[in-house]
Amino acid sequence: MLAWLAWALLIWFVKHSVGGIENFDPFAILNVPVDASDADIKKAYRKLSLQYHPDKNPNPKAHQYFATYIAKAYKALTDEVSKENYKKYGHPDGPQAMSVSVALPEWFFSKDKQTAPLILLVLLFGGIVTPLGIAAWYLMGTQKFVGPNQLMEETIQLFLDPRYGVKPSQALVKIPDTLVCAMEFIQLPTPKEQGPALEELKRMVTRLHPELKDSKSAFWKRRTSVLKVHMLLLAHLAREEVPAVLHRDLHFLLTKGLPMLQEMLGLATAPRIKPGYGWLAPTVGCIEMMQCMVQAVPLAAKKAAHVGKSAESAAALLQLPHFDDGVLRKLQKRRVKTLPELQLLSVEERLEALQAAGLTAAQVEDVETMLSAMPTVWVSAQCSVEVDGEVDEGLVLEADIVTCTMQVMLTRPSHMVSGFDPDTIKGKAALAYAPQYPVPKEERWFFVLADPATNTTLGITQANLLQAEAIGARYASNWSAKHTNPAVAGLKGEGGDKGRAASGSSSSANPLLAGTKFDPFATNGGEEALDSSLEELGQTFEIKFFAPLSAGKYDLQLLCMPDSWVGCDKAVPIRLKVEQRTRADREGRGRRGVGLQRSAESEQLVNGRAGSDTGSDAGHGDSEDEADDYDSDELGTEESGSEGEDGASSDDE
Secondary structure, three states: OHHHHHHHHHHHHHHHHOOOOOOOOHHHHHOOOOOOOHHHHHHHHHHHHHHHOOOOOOOHHHHHHHHHHHHHHHHHHHOHHHHHHHHHHOOOOOOOOOOOOOOOOHHHHOOOOOHHHHHHHHHHHHHHHHHHHHHHHHHHHHOOEEOOOOEEHHHHHHHHOOOOOOOOOOOHHHHHHHHOOOHHHHOOOOOHHHHHHHHHHHHHHHHHOHHHOOOOOHHHOOOHHHHHHHHHHHHHHOOOOOOHHHHHHHHHHHHHHHHHHHHHHHHHOOOOEOOOEEEHHHHHHHHHHHHHHHHOOOHHHHOOOOEOOHHHOHHHHHOOOOOOHHHHHHHHOOOOOOHHHHHOOOHHHHHHHHHHOOOOHHHHHHHHHHHHHOOEEEEEEEEEEEEOOEEEOOOOEOOOEEEEEEEEEEEOHHHHOOOOOHHHOOOOOOEOOOOOOOOOOEOOEEEEEEEHHHOEEEEEEEEOOHHHHHHHHHHHHHHHHHOOOHHHHHHHOOOOOHHHHHOOOOOOOOOOOOOOOOOOOOOOOOOOOOOOOHHHOOEEEEEEEEOOOOOEEEEEEEEEEEOOOOOOOEEEEEEEEEEOOOHHHHOOOOOOHHHHHHOHHHHHHHOOOOOOEOOOOOOOOOOOOOOOOOOHHHHOEOOOOOOOOOOOOOOOO
8 A cells, every 4th residue: 555655656746847848939038929020039139148148147057048048049030041940840950859868876877896786786676676576466465366256266275175175975064164164264363352252152152052062072173263263153053142352253254155155066066977067965055055144044954954845944934033943833833834834824824823932013024024025936947959950859868968948937925915016126136135144145046957866966057036036026916916815905004014915925825925836837728827938938047968878767856046045945856868879879870860970079978088987977777766875865955756758847845
């Protein structure tokens, strides 16, 4: 900062101290007007001669000024040759050379042999070494953070380290062990005044996690800064208030934690398993960790939930404002055990249940506000192969480049409130309702094409669903217009019940809420089917991936997971049938014709000359009932269903 200030002062000084190049102006020198007569010019010359002529003024500077300016100015206005030179070149003597020089102190040119080495050192260090050192220091500082997530390079190296980094079977409960090892957290200062606060934090953590009461546990044998960050994370997930002196560190953890999880997610989905698949367990774990951090939900309540059925876990209810284990136990007595069961209650029933669980009227309003903002995502997906510019949905061969095309629509209970205008959904991205997160959080969704049986991620994409929400809001508005909801309409005008009206609940189950069998992508021509074609419904995404290298039937899943909500995941089962690539197919005489000859990369994969050999990608076999050997409870994914060959759409069951 001081260097920049010094540069600014130097530039200002040079700008205001150095004059411009002065032009030779004989009229100004003689102090006569441009239209002066010869008599006036001679009169002015005689007047100046009395002042500057060497005979009248012995001062050498006066003599120099007279010879350089006064005499030449008079000559330029009276002598024809000089006058012509002045008109052409601006000077009576003709073209003038310009000399540019740099002012240096006289001791620079000293011939003293003792001074010369000193001059050399000054030039070397002052003119070369010091500027280069400052430039190197600046560049190293600016390149300290790399990548789209702006993390330290050492952090990425730690995330790649086999001891601390992302691992193939790393599920949700193990994600924090890698997260807190980031270099940003390692270098986090821990001043002495935080000592009592850290002791208080330690007592809080051991109360929340009795398994950590053993002081010899490896949890406590880590660097102080890493231990502090891990304890702050556990306290935040439990919604415990931390000492005020640690608030700044907690804010740093929460704001930097999501970019770090994004980086870990990228490493988990990086191609590691032939023919270019990633690891599924850490992929799901990183996204679920984002959800828990944003909504402050304990990992113990989340880890047993399967993707696609996460709304049935206690974590989905614990994300609601003012909810804790005591509230859950009281709700269970009223047979409300899951988030969908709470959503599908009528407003009166939910108010009665929440007040019986100990919530005040103001707290119930907070719950209703969050329920009205919770999204429900509807997804339709199918896989196809493009050959010669045409889509072939019926034939997938080994190592084909397959495209999974999905259409996504998103609805919220607030969309069904009377008077809601779908055109108000604008902007860059929707903001999630996250009262436990310290800064505004944009809602982002991940779409992961996975094979739970082999713990592999075939492909992944992420996006905000603002367009999908705009489409869903119009659909919900049209649906509400056709199915008028008297209970909600009546509540809209009652004082103090606007939040409950916004939740879209009524005495009858709302089919546009999660947990129902309703499917807006249905094509059975029933009353709930769409009036428009499926191509016009939903925001469209694509995931391109290599088909497995072994022929067989694969029960894949398209996992749709937000980074800001717990219990809003969806798992869409996709049945992919891969057929063996025959010799005729490889020679371009098979079922695809010449189109197969251009798939050189696929051919290399089939022959084993491309991709990593890490892991296994063996097919599921030709039997559709082959057992799934993967521990899906640890992974947190839903078991594959028996759906159609080309894929299907699904809701949370």
